[in-house]
Amino acid sequence: MRTDWSGEPKLDYDDYDRAGISEDATREHPARNQKRPKKPAAMNQESTEGLYYSLAYAIAGIEYALNMGDPTYVQQSGMIESEQQQFIREHPLEDIRNHTYWENNPRYEYKFLDPHPQKNGDQYSWDYKLYVAHGSYYVSNGQVHDTTLSSTPKPDEKPSGEYYRGTITGKYTNGAWVLSGFFNGEKKSSSS
Template sequence: MTSEITRRAALSLVGAGTTVFLSACAATNVFVGTQEDASSPSASPKDYKGEAKLEEYDTSAGTFEPATHDTPPKNVPKPIKPKNADEDSVAGLYSSIAFLGAAITYAFTTGDTTYVQDSAFNEETKKEIINNRVVRKTAEGKHWEADIKLVYSLETSEPTKEGDEYTWPYRGISRHGTYYVEVDGPKTSVNFISESSQETITPGRIKAKHTDGHWVINFETDESASPSASSSRSSSI
């Protein structure tokens, strides 16, 4: 089973990143706001229900090489922030959510938090991810997983709005491969992840406000998680 720290970050996610996400990096549909969308968040006619997917990745580093028992993944595709991600529109909010999932997946895959810092996570959450023990160990080459993906699956076609705050029900889905590796000095241990622990789902609500030209997003999680039990929490990850 993955560490509790990895699980905690994943539970309230997206949580987003398996081999399919990292190795194939196939272009998926991201809804780009039209002029009408950008002018009014309520104007978008699109159906955004389902997994928030990022369209573009930078693959210039070379061919992706999956993790092995001996080495972490190499040339992991880098998420590209959508041009409309900062727009005050439903399309812009959707793109920000999709980028969040890709950014935190990249952080837990490589230890690089560059894209988390450029995302819509609030400042407290950014600091929490940057200082996360697993992320730091990953950056040092002392921890990696066979696969990891943290995704947001939106439960409704559009968010609701009350005042200046948008609420979007979601499921945070944490997907893991069959093992993770820990390096402690000269010792390298391969730890296998049971099939029942390879996917965890946590329902909750995205709370978003458009402030100073960009989105700021918080997450509220519900009391229960599947398949593993999780204590009730309100979390910003």
């Protein structure tokens, strides 16, 4: 049994549906056939494992929406409604769906800092570091726009993005996790 749940929350390989060959976005076309997250059975458990997989599913939904413009999996996650709406408002999902805007390799990379969440009564909290990557370029209405200083990044150079520190909270209610705090982190100047 796993004892350390720190690090980047990820779904297992079998927790995705695949439709055709997945292709990342390029300067010529948006992402295609991205894997769709499936709800893992463990996410309904009232346990650290259940909370972890509920968070991993929501984060996989964010990644899918950023690539395909479809917020379905964000909306099916345990993320509270106000944060779902905030995410939808702050990202050009309709333009992504219509292939008039896309980024290469957009992602929200969460890393949990502790092996287990902190419990306070019936609420759990888990501190995280978040790196929001925008990729090295984006395409808008057919025009490519570089977002890094050079169009050929060095091997260790991260694409443009921001760093945050925050806390996600979860409460197990009616057989499912209700989650909040995905977007309330404090902006940091680096990965510290």
